[in-house]
Every structure is written in structure tokens, then in C-alpha cells.
Amino acid sequence: FAPTPLLRTTTTTSLDASKCGNYDFDVIIVGCGVGGHGAALHSRAQELTTAVFSGKDVGGTCVNRGCVPSKALLAASGRVREMQASSHLKEFGITVEGEVKYDREGVANHAKQLANRVKGNLEGSLVALGVDIVDGRGVLTGKPHEVKDESSGKVWTAKDIILAPGSIPFVPPGVTVDEQTVYTSDGALELKSVPEWVAIIGSGYIGLEFSDVYTALGSEVTFIEALPNIMPTFDREIAKQAERLLIRERPIDYRTGVFASEVTPGIPGVKPVTIKMIDAKTKEHVETLEVDAAMVATGRVPNTAKMGLEETGIETQRGFIAVDEKMRVLTKHGDGGEVVPNVYCIGDANGKMMLAHAASAQGISAIENICGREHEVNHDAIPAACFTHPEIAMVGPTEEQAIERAAKEGWTLGKSQGSFRANSKALAELEGNGMAKVLYNKETGKVVAVHIIGIHAADLIQECANAVAAGTTVQELSMMVHTHPTLCEVLDEAFKGAVGMSAH
Ligand SMILES: Cc1cc2nc3c(=O)[nH]c(=O)nc-3n(C[C@H](O)[C@H](O)[C@H](O)COP(=O)(O)OP(=O)(O)OC[C@H]3O[C@@H](n4cnc5c(N)ncnc54)[C@H](O)[C@@H]3O)c2cc1C
Numbered sequence: 280f281a282p283t284p285l286l287r288t289t290t291t292t293s294l295d296a297s298k299c300g301n302y303d304f305d306v307i308i309v310g311c312g313v314g315g316h317g318a319a320l321h322s323r324a325q326e327l328t329t330a331v332f333s334g335k336d337v338g339g340t341c342v343n344r345g346c347v348p349s350k351a352l353l354a355a356s357g358r359v360r361e362m363q364a365s366s367h368l369k370e371f372g373i374t375v376e377g378e379v380k381y382d383r384e385g386v387a388n389h390a391k392q393l394a395n396r397v398k399g400n401l402e403g404s405l406v407a408l409g410v411d412i413v414d415g416r417g418v419l420t421g422k423p424h425e426v427k428d429e430s431s432g433k434v435w436t437a438k439d440i441i442l443a444p445g446s447i448p449f450v451p452p453g454v455t456v457d458e459q460t461v462y463t464s465d466g467a468l469e470l471k472s473v474p475e476w477v478a479i480i481g482s483g484y485i486g487l488e489f490s491d492v493y494t495a496l497g498s499e500v501t502f503i504e505a506l507p508n509i510m511p512t513f514d515r516e517i518a519k520q521a522e523r524l525l526i527r528e529r530p531i532d533y534r535t536g537v538f539a540s541e542v543t544p545g546i547p548g549v550k551p552v553t554i555k556m557i558d559a560k561t562k563e564h565v566e567t568l569e570v571d572a573a574m575v576a577t578g579r580v581p582n583t584a585k586m587g588l589e590e591t592g593i594e595t596q597r598g599f600i601a602v603d604e605k606m607r608v609l610t611k612h613g614d615g616g617e618v619v620p621n622v623y624c625i626g627d628a629n630g631k632m633m634l635a636h637a638a639s640a641q642g643i644s645a646i647e648n649i650c651g652r653e654h655e656v657n658h659d660a661i662p663a664a665c666f667t668h669p670e671i672a673m674v675g676p677t678e679e680q681a682i683e684r685a686a687k688e689g690w691t692l693g694k695s696q697g698s699f700r701a702n703s704k705a706l707a708e709l710e711g712n713g714m715a716k717v718l719y720n721k722e723t724g725k726v727v728a729v730h731i732i733g734i735h736a737a738d739l740i741q742e743c744a745n746a747v748a749a750g751t752t753v754q755e756l757s758m759m760v761h762t763h764p765t766l767c768e769v770l771d772e773a774f775k776g777a778v779g780m781s782a783h
């Protein structure tokens with residue numbers, strides 16, 4: 280694959296010239312992760328002439344250092360876990376003779392090759408649709424409609440500019456990362472080693488998914504979490520179930536309410552990694568751990584430095600770019616922020632929701648607004664999933680947040696549950712652990728949120744996300760027919776339960 284040379288607007292599309300006037304392009308997108316890519320595809324579908332600045336990183340975090348390689352590691356390590364679970368296999372009547380082995384490099388290569396393949400597909404789709412790819416980093420010049428190629432200094436113009444620079448790992452102060460013994464997800468995804476004992480700092484999505492990979496491949500894990508609860512961002516009831524299924528049954532222990540305040544890399548086989556922990560409230564030293572490796576999974580920060588934002592009059596907050604509901608960039612966060620004409624920001628950099636499909640949806644939405652069709656993304660209807668075994672998936676607020684919201688807005692919260700325990704398909708798979716809970720507005724019947732933990736929860740959540748997006752009621756959902764025998768019947772049970780019907 281070789282990127283196409285930059286083409287001028289007049290030669291790339293059949294657009295009527297008035298649409299882009301004297302600009303080189305109708306739309307320039309800075310950053311070509313899933314957000315930029317989604318925006319570019321939708322832009323071309325509207326016949327807008329489009330260029331993306333890729334910074335030589337087509338696919339961005341998701342494809343190269345995020346969703347794609349992490350799911351490849353989870354898939355491979357998940358197989359190892361399954362094949363090693365001899366008593367579980369015995370229940371199926373299956374015996375695995377001898378020791379189940381894996382080749383670390385082979386597993387790592389699976390992740391790398393998948394990322395390269397998906398990246399190639401993304402590049403191919405852009406080229407096929409006539410999107411011009413600029414390899415360099417794009418920087419705002421401070422003048423309206425202009426983006427400069429940082430390395431060549433060449434300036435390109437567009438009627439509208441979409442910023443999609445994404446995010447990078449956050450490394451707390453005092454933590455030294457060498458990407459060998461102390462690493463972020465960037466280093467962990469390369470799977471250069473499988474440490475005997477690894478401390479994972481942070482028990483969010485990344486920490487949890489990696490604990491699944493590491494324990495399947497034979498590591499022991501210690502979580503270090505600053506907040507009082509493990510998995511603090513998840514719904515409490517789901518987090519408790521997750522603790523039972525994903526932590527207590529595995530060689531995992533944890534500390535909560537402590538900061539990893541000083542982390543010093545080690546030398547493999549010679550010197551351990553040391554982790555000093557302080558009490559999150561009193562800041563007093565509580566413990567020092569010596570482990571083989573430490574993974575830093577303490578969140579992500581926007582990749583917005585040196586993009587010409589200050590020159591354009593855009594003030595960031597911890598690097599996040601403020602946007603309104605139409606993805607239009609605002610001069611600052613909070614009161615007094617004004618729209619910067621013709622500049623949009625999508626994806627991780629605006630901090631609305633750090634998810635691949637949210638970035639892409641925001642990209643499509645920005646293009647809709649550029650085309651003059653007013654559009655706002657309903658972030659409450661965007662599902663999320665944590666791809667552990669079993670998976671956790673959710674759409675909408677946690678139960679704790681929903682209770683607050685109901686009290687504030689004056690409506691009554693309803694709750695109904697379905698269980699994997701009585702589900703034929705789950706039992707056939709010998710995967711009867713887990714639950715789905717549906718939270719709904721008792722007055723309107725509309726679904727507010729759904730939280731699922733159980734086999735294939737990530738796929739099950741889509742029906743619920745569609746229901747939230749469409750405003751479907753539990754009454755309507757309870758009358759919709761679910762295929763038998765499928766895992767979807769766990770949701771059917773919850774929907775029917777909400778209206779006093781029995782699913783069986
Ligand atoms: C380990 C891990 C696993 C994840 N798993 C999931 C998952 O399963 N599901 C999910 O939904 N999300 C997942 N995420 C989150 C997801 O990767 C991000 O939400 C998503 O990538 C955000 O997309 P984006 O386009 O905003 O930014 P990015 O994907 O970060 O892309 C931004 C791109 O812009 C480039 N860039 C930056 N500045 C410039 C510039 N000035 N000029 C040119 N280019 C520039 C960057 O180099 C990058 O290529 C995961 C993240 C990690 C780290």
C-alpha cells in the first residue's frame with residue numbers, strides 16, 4: 280500500500296465548487312484513529328472532499344495499541360484458560376491429555392498481525408473512497424481554515440476542520456515507566472514477557488482486561504486501586520459479582536484506597552520492581568511491594584499538546600478540548616466558552632466518552648452538522664463492554680447514578696433482573712454465572728440502563744442500547760420474541776419481569 284499523492288479538490292470529486300469555495304478541501308481531519316477514520320468515511324459518503332493527517336499512525340490507539348491487539352490477547356489467553364480448566368472440561372466429557380502449553384511469542388504475534396491487518400483494511404478503505412492521506416502531523420496555524428503539515432511546513436486549507444488526536448496513557452507522578460518492567464498498555468500489548476507476579480495499578484477497563492490475560496497465562500496479579508472500591512467505575516452490584524467471578528476465583532489480590540506513589544523499574548531476574556504505596560486520604564506510607572513487573576493502567580490523557588490550540592484561542596482543561604453537543608470546539612470549558620467557527624473535536628480528546636465506537640459516532644455526527652443537518656450523539660445510549668471472561672457490558676448510568684438522577688428529575692426507578700443460571704444456552708455452555716439487570720423509568724416504561732455480567736455480555740448489550748436509543752419501553756420489549764435457546768433470553772426474563780410476566 281502506498282498513500283495516494285495529495286489531490287486538489289477540483290480533481291477529486293464531482294462536488295459543486297460552491298461547497299468548498301477557495302479551500303483545498305471541504306474537510307480536513309487531524310488524526311486518523313477510529314474517530315478520524317469514521318469521520319472521513321462519512322465525509323466522503325456526503326461527497327465532501329476530504330483529507331486526513333495521519334501522523335503515520337492510521338488506526339490510532341484502537342487499532343495499533345488498544346481494542347484490536349488487546350482483544351487478540353484476550354482471545355488467545357482465553358483459549359489457554361479454557362483448555363487448562365480440566366474439571367470444567369470434564370463436565371462436557373472432554374479430557375485434555377498432557378499439559379496445555381502456549382508460545383508467548385506466538386500469542387504476541389497474533390495480536391501484532393491482527394493489528395497490522397486491520398490497519399491495512401482501514402488504509403485501504405480511505406484510499407478506495409478517495410480520501411487524501413497526509414502522513415505528517417497536522418497543526419492549526421492560528422488562522423481560520425488552515426492546517427499546517429508540521430514536518431514540511433506546507434499549509435492546507437479546508438472549510439471545516441475536525442480535530443481527532445485521541446489520547447495517550449496517563450502516568451501518575453512518581454511512576455517511572457521503562458516499558459520493560461514497568462509499562463503502560465502500550466508496552467503490555469507487546470507481551471515481551473509473562474511476569475510471575477505483576478502489580479496492576481488501576482482497576483478500570485485496562486487493568487481488568489489485562490488481569491484476565493495475565494492470570495490465564497499463569498501470572499499472579501496484585502491490583503493497586505486509589506479509590507475505596509475495586510473496579511470503582513462499574514455499577515456496584517456488577518462490580519461485586521465481578522469480584523467473585525474475575526478476582527476471588529483467580530490468583531489475584533488487591534489493595535484499595537492506596538496510591539502507587541513511587542514506582543521504580545527493576546532488572547529482570549536481578550532486581551525487582553518496587554512500588555511504594557501511600558494511603559489515598561492521609562498520604563502516609565502504608566506498604567512497599569517488590570514484584571516482577573508493574574502495569575500502569577491509571578487512565579488516559581488527551582494527545583492535544585503542540586497542535587496550535589493556544590494560537591487558535593482554544594483553552595484546554597487537563598488537555599481536554601471543550602465541545603458542545605454538536606462537537607463544535609469551544610474556546611474554553613464552562614461558562615463563557617464560545618464556538619470556534621468551523622472547528623470540531625471528536626473522540627478521546629474531548630473527554631466525553633473514551634470508547635472507539637463513541638469516537639466514530641461523534642465523527643459521523645460532526646459531518647452531519649457540517650452538512651447543515653443538526654445532529655447530537657446520545658451518549659446515554661452508547662454501550663460499553665469489558666472483554667474479560669465472562670464479559671461485563673453496560674449502557675446508561677450505574678444504578679447508583681440512576682437513583683440520583685431519578686430523585687433529581689422526579690421519576691421512579693424500576694429494576695428487573697434476568698439470570699444466566701436458568702438459561703438453557705448458558706447451561707449448555709456450562710457458563711451459568713452472571714446476571715442482567717434492567718433499570719427503567721416506572722412512569723414511562725422507558726429503559727434507562729442495562730448492566731450485564733456473563734458469557735457474551737458484550738454482544739447481548741446491543742439490543743439494550745438500541746432500546747435506550749429508540750426510547751423503547753419494557754412493555755414493548757417484553758412482547759418482542761427472543762430466539763430460543765439463546766443468551767438473549769436472559770434479557771427477555773428481565774424485560775418480562777419488569778411488567779410482571781413470567782419468561783418460562
Ligand atoms: C488497551 C486499550 C484497549 C481498549 N479497548 C477498547 C475496546 O475494547 N473498546 C472500545 O470501544 N475502546 C477501547 N479502547 C479505547 C479506544 O482505543 C479509544 O477510545 C479510541 O481509540 C479513541 O479514538 P480516537 O480516534 O479519538 O483516538 P486515537 O485512536 O487515539 O487516534 C488518534 C490518532 O491521531 C493521531 N494524532 C494525534 N495528534 C495528531 C496530529 N497533530 N496530527 C496527526 N495525527 C495526530 C494519533 O497518533 C492517533 O493515531 C481501548 C484503549 C486501550 C488503550
Ligand SMILES: NC(=O)c1ccc[n+]([C@@H]2O[C@H](COP(=O)([O-])OP(=O)(O)OC[C@H]3O[C@@H](n4cnc5c(N)ncnc54)[C@H](O)[C@@H]3O)[C@@H](O)[C@H]2O)c1
Binds near residue numbers: 482538579633665
Ligand atoms: N473494553 C473497553 O471498552 C476498553 C478497554 C480498555 C480501555 N478502554 C478505555 O480506555 C480508558 C482508559 O482505561 P483505564 O483502565 O486506564 O482507565 P480507568 O479510568 O477506567 O481506570 C483507571 C483506574 O486507575 C485508578 N488510579 C488512578 N491513579 C492511580 C494511582 N496513582 N494509584 C492507584 N490507582 C490509581 C483510578 O481510580 C481508576 O480506577 C477508559 O476510559 C476506557 O474507556 C476501554
